[in-house]
Amino acid sequence: MLKIQEIRELIKLVDQSNIDEFVYEHDGSKIKMKKKTAETVVAQPAKTVIEEVQAPKVVQPAAVKQVAAVEQEVNVAVKETENLHKVVSPMVGTFYQSSSPDAEAYVKVGSKVTKDSIVCIVEAMKLFNEIEAEINGEIVEVLVSDGQLVEYGQPLFLVKPE
Structure with missing residues (x-):
């Protein structure tokens, strides 16, 4: 069986080489190393996009009340757990x-x-x-x-x- 230092050396050698995969078998032991293969990325020129600016939406008063009620429940729950x-x-x-x-x-x-x-x-x-x-x-x-x-x-x- 290989010693840990020998395995580290093998890793370095495989990493520095052009090999993508390495397999070593000896006396029923097997070591298999694979490199992560880099994906080829093709860069494309960016397109200029002009977005239409819309007027802000008006929030309904009922929605504001619901949000306030939820915030209040959360605050009560936080205060209760702070005392525990x-x-x-x-x-x-x-x-x-x-x-x-x-x-x-x-x-x-x-x-x-x-x-x-x-x-x-x-x-x-x-x-x-x-x-x-x-x-x-x-x-x-x-x-x-x-x-x-x-x-x-x-x-x-x-x-x-x-």
């Missing part, structure tokens, strides 16, 4: 809502939690880590699904503090 505490994943791993597949979830929307309450498990490298709520309150939203991969710092739950 996010329980975040302390590590990269797999999120589990319960201790086993047939067990009931630790928490669900509406569950009351204390700062020491276990809300889920994050499995990392075959270790099952119990995650605590970190705050007294009520679970407002579960942001990930059971069995989903989670990243470090990714929000898992939204908790309304008491």
